[in-house]
Amino acid sequence: MVPDVGNTVARNLLARFGTPEAVLGTSVKTLMEVDGVGKNRAENIAAFSSRDSRWGDIERIIGNIAKTGATVIKLGDEDYPTHLRELYDAPIILYVKGQLLPEDRYAVAVVGSRLSTPYGISATERLSEELASKGFTIVSGLARGIDTAAHKAALRANGRTIAVLGCGIDRVYPPENRWIMQRISDKAAVISEFIPGTKPNKENFPVRNRLISGLSLGVLVVEAGQTSGALITANIALEQGRDVFAVPGNIFSTSTIGTHRLIQKGAKLVHCADDIIDELAPVLKGYIKQSAKREIQLNEQEKTLCQCLSCEPTHIDDIIRNAGIAANSVLTILLGLEIKGLVKQLEGKRFHLIS
Numbered sequence: 497m498v499p500d501v502g503n504t505v506a507r508n509l510l511a512r513f514g515t516p517e518a519v520l521g522t523s524v525k526t527l528m529e530v531d532g533v534g535k536n537r538a539e540n541i542a543a544f545s546s547r548d549s550r551w552g553d554i555e556r557i558i559g560n561i562a563k564t565g566a567t568v569i570k571l572g573d574e575d576y577p578t579h580l581r582e583l584y585d586a587p588i589i590l591y592v593k594g595q596l597l598p599e600d601r602y603a604v605a606v607v608g609s610r611l612s613t614p615y616g617i618s619a620t621e622r623l624s625e626e627l628a629s630k631g632f633t634i635v636s637g638l639a640r641g642i643d644t645a646a647h648k649a650a651l652r653a654n655g656r657t658i659a660v661l662g663c664g665i666d667r668v669y670p671p672e673n674r675w676i677m678q679r680i681s682d683k684a685a686v687i688s689e690f691i692p693g694t695k696p697n698k699e700n701f702p703v704r705n706r707l708i709s710g711l712s713l714g715v716l717v718v719e720a721g722q723t724s725g726a727l728i729t730a731n732i733a734l735e736q737g738r739d740v741f742a743v744p745g746n747i748f749s750t751s752t753i754g755t756h757r758l759i760q761k762g763a764k765l766v767h768c769a770d771d772i773i774d775e776l777a778p779v780l781k782g783y784i785k786q787s788a789k790r791e792i793q794l795n796e797q798e799k800t801l802c803q804c805l806s807c808e809p810t811h812i813d814d815i816i817r818n819a820g821i822a823a824n825s826v827l828t829i830l831l832g833l834e835i836k837g838l839v840k841q842l843e844g845k846r847f848h849l850i851s
């Protein structure tokens with residue numbers, strides 16, 4: 497809460513003085529001896545202890561943390577995420593709802609556009625579910641579109657998923673994701689580096705993105721336009737020494753310009769989870785869990801309908817015309833395929849494959 501003191505400066509101060517109490521009790525002259533601490537920062541730090549109102553704010557924040565059921569993890573704590581600790585600007589404090597586990601170090605970040613297409617959602621669901629079923633923790637930002645699809649798919653696979661917020665741990669953004677945020681905190685963890693009460697201001701999200709990549713072994717970008725925030729995450733991942741993966745898409749779609757640019761620059765092209773696993777193999781050391789493959793039996797009519805479908809939505813009239821099956825039977829068969837998890841129905845009686 498001291499003005500103009502970020503994570504890097506805070507780490508330098510703690511390295512020199514050992515504890516926050518010692519830092520706040522040090523003279524301006526001595527503080528200025530620390531790398532990155534000029535006169536203004538030193539004066540801000542020295543003045544903090546004398547401002548009684550600030551300590552009242554801190555007491556209120558601590559009360560809010562307790563009310564939301566969150567906990568505080570400090571940089572030196574054993575349960576602080578291993579990969580995150582390696583960052584030069586790692587947060588001094590993380591606010592956590594749920595529980596972080598040692599196996600979360602085997603994580604893959606999945607990010608992409610908020611304005612996602614049915615193809616993007618399908619690719620996200622398939623890849624996230626495959627990765628989660630093999631023991632990877634799926635990390636994303638709880639945003640609309642690709643992020644939400646990644647979290648949901650990991651939960652559906654009974655896997656772990658971590659949501660990294662661009663606001664305080666006591667806030668839900670977007671508001672319609674309240675239920676999924678609760679599910680994630682029950683099953684794994686929701687985390688934030690922002691003080692409780694912090695609003696989801698747009699400048700917070702690029703800051704948040706370095707934690708999404710920092711928690712992970714690699715970052716998978718599913719859909720990204722030319723100016724997508726997912727590209728910021730990918731660039732940060734490269735700076736952090738993480739692998740970057742990208743899903744190819746429709747060359748006529750603006751939602752895949754960013755992913756195709758990443759592939760051109762050397763990102764690994766991905767069409768199945770094994771593409772990611774093979775690339776990460778040197779650091780996995782036999783961790784991968786064997787997922788039980790579902791044996792889905794299809795009759796001839798179901799196979800015929802699947803052949804008439806793709807990842808792009810198709811209207812029911814076109815399906816009936818191409819399938820050569822009685823119109824009154826097609827909807828019943830499609831319903832059966834939905835229950836088997838192979839087909840999804842969209843508004844306007846449009847259907848597409850999800851597996």
